[in-house]
Amino acid sequence: MDRKEFLSSMGLGAASLAVMSCFGCGKGSNATNSSTSAPTGVDFTLDLTASANAALTSNGGYLISHGILVARTSSGAYIAVQESCTHENYPLVYQGGSKRFYCNNHGATFTEKGAVTGGPTSRSLAVYNTTLAGTSLRIYS
Ligand code: FES
Incomplete structure (x- = not known):
């Protein structure tokens, strides 16, 4: 199983990964x-x-x-x-x-x-x- 298949099996696509990887991104701009x-x-x-x-x-x-x-x-x-x-x-x-x-x-x-x-x-x-x-x-x- 490659990464894409793994993520698909988890119900996660590239878009959800992008959102997840950006948790905390707003911290600096809101500080x-x-x-x-x-x-x-x-x-x-x-x-x-x-x-x-x-x-x-x-x-x-x-x-x-x-x-x-x-x-x-x-x-x-x-x-x-x-x-x-x-x-x-x-x-x-x-x-x-x-x-x-x-x-x-x-x-x-x-x-x-x-x-x-x-x-x-x-x-x-x-x-x-x-x-x-x-x-x-x-x-x-
Ligand atoms: S932010 Fe490091 S001493 Fe003030």
Whole structure:
């Protein structure tokens, strides 16, 4: 019995094999970390009075917007870096108490200025400018 006969006996044709071999194909395209580079041409504003942005009203808080991780440091300054790790694009978290960005995937760490301090990557994070005017926080390239 050759492969084709075997598959036919199992009720599987070439089309069903193609479908089966593609299980999991969509994982990467659906993942939030699918971008392969830092956002460019960034220019947006966050209203700090909006409930969606409440994380930025406390020191150590952070949120993700437009592919950018925006954080409020322990001293109350606003900083912004690319959301994704420079190793394999996994979403970063901000750890204000440790003054760093951390990747839960393989443990990369970055300073608040985006420099690599540990882990399997050697590429720094893209850093964006922030300007606070009243309760409007502008993040831009
Ligand atoms: S994806 Fe971040 S350390 Fe590997």
